[in-house]
Amino acid sequence: MSESPALLEEDAVKRIGIIGVGEIGRAMVVGLCDEVDKSPEVFLSPRGARTAAELSSRHEGVQVCADNQEVVDRSEVVIIAVRGQDRHEALAGLRVDDDKIVVNVMSGVANDDLRHVLGTDAVLVRAIPLPSARERRSVTVTFPSHPVTDALFERLGGAQPVADEAAFNVFSTLTGTLTTHYAYLAALTSWAVGQGVAPADADRYVRGLFQGVGRALSDETRSLHQLAADHETPKGNNERIRTTWFDAANSQALDKALDGLLADL
Numbered sequence: 001m002s003e004s005p006a007l008l009e010e011d012a013v014k015r016i017g018i019i020g021v022g023e024i025g026r027a028m029v030v031g032l033c034d035e036v037d038k039s040p041e042v043f044l045s046p047r048g049a050r051t052a053a054e055l056s057s058r059h060e061g062v063q064v065c066a067d068n069q070e071v072v073d074r075s076e077v078v079i080i081a082v083r084g085q086d087r088h089e090a091l092a093g094l095r096v097d098d099d100k101i102v103v104n105v106m107s108g109v110a111n112d113d114l115r116h117v118l119g120t121d122a123v124l125v126r127a128i129p130l131p132s133a134r135e136r137r138s139v140t141v142t143f144p145s146h147p148v149t150d151a152l153f154e155r156l157g158g159a160q161p162v163a164d165e166a167a168f169n170v171f172s173t174l175t176g177t178l179t180t181h182y183a184y185l186a187a188l189t190s191w192a193v194g195q196g197v198a199p200a201d202a203d204r205y206v207r208g209l210f211q212g213v214g215r216a217l218s219d220e221t222r223s224l225h226q227l228a229a230d231h232e233t234p235k236g237n238n239e240r241i242r243t244t245w246f247d248a249a250n251s252q253a254l255d256k257a258l259d260g261l262l263a264d265l
Contacts, residue, residue, distance in 0.1 A: 013152060019068050019090065020082035021048035023131060024056065024105060028079065028222045030134040033059040033158045047082065062225065072096055077148065080102040080114070087117055096120040101148055104129050107172060108265050110165060122138030125149045126168055128175055133157060133217045143168040169265040173185060176261050 016032070018025045020251040021044050033039040044052040044064045048224050052064045065071045072094060084106040096102060098121040104114050111124040125146050130138040133156040140153040145161035153159040164169050185206050192202035216227055232238045 011149060013040060013075045013077050015070035015074060017043040017078045019045040019071055021052045021083060024129055025081045026051055027131045027134040027198060028061060028129055029055050034063060042179045043074045045071050049176050068094055077101045077103060079105060081105045084109045091117050094118060096122050098122050103149055105129060128172055141171040170260060172260045172265055173258055182215060
């Protein structure tokens with residue numbers, strides 16, 4: 001866990017509501033409340049009851065509300081983290097006063113769509129918090145920029161406002177590659193097991209190998225292309241795998257998959 005953030009300023013948000021307590025909702029609660037000098041009050045919807053109850057028992061300032069309307073009524077900032085396809089059911093009949101700030105973390109749901117569902121003139125901000133928010137290491141893309149929400153996400157690792165919704169959708173597309181990375185590591189492990197290596201040994205080595213890559217990424221003085229070059233020897237093993245497996249055809253296939261997801265967003 002990273003070091004505790006500074007005490008909340010007097011004008012910082014002190015009451016945050018979360019509707020939809022899944023992986024991202026949990027990560028945000030943990031990041032806001034674990035090992036901090038002073039945490040905001042957090043009001044959780046009963047949706048995702050088991051997770052909400054566990055978070056409430058763990059943190060003094062976290063409460064599970066009777067319904068989504070209570071979450072809205074008790075909060076200054078309302079984070080909507082339900083699945084996009086569930087938004088009409090989850091938000092039906094919800095009354096959101098115009099003085100609230102609503103953070104939309106639903107993938108593929110534009111702010112105009114959400115405003116139509118809620119029927120409110122409240123400030124709406126889209127955001128892409130990552131699971132690493134639990135460790136306060138999530139660089140969260142936001143649109144439009146708003147001082148309250150950007151300050152909130154700075155506490156969880158940093159805010160990265162973008163100029164328009166088109167740019168926001170590009171970053172949302174990139175986020176869709178996360179589990180592909182894990183599947184790639186799992187495929188490497190499975191290959192090693194197929195060569196007779198014990199599963200636990202293969203798993204431990206692959207994790208250690210790519211944890212080192214993660215640390216190298218923190219060096220922002222080198223571009224990603226430079227990092228790749230620095231880890232290769234001409235005609236060496238890394239160059240061989242990169243050029244024979246991740247060739248032009250695979251690169252084009254990746255571009256096509258990203259283009260398709262972006263079009264749907």
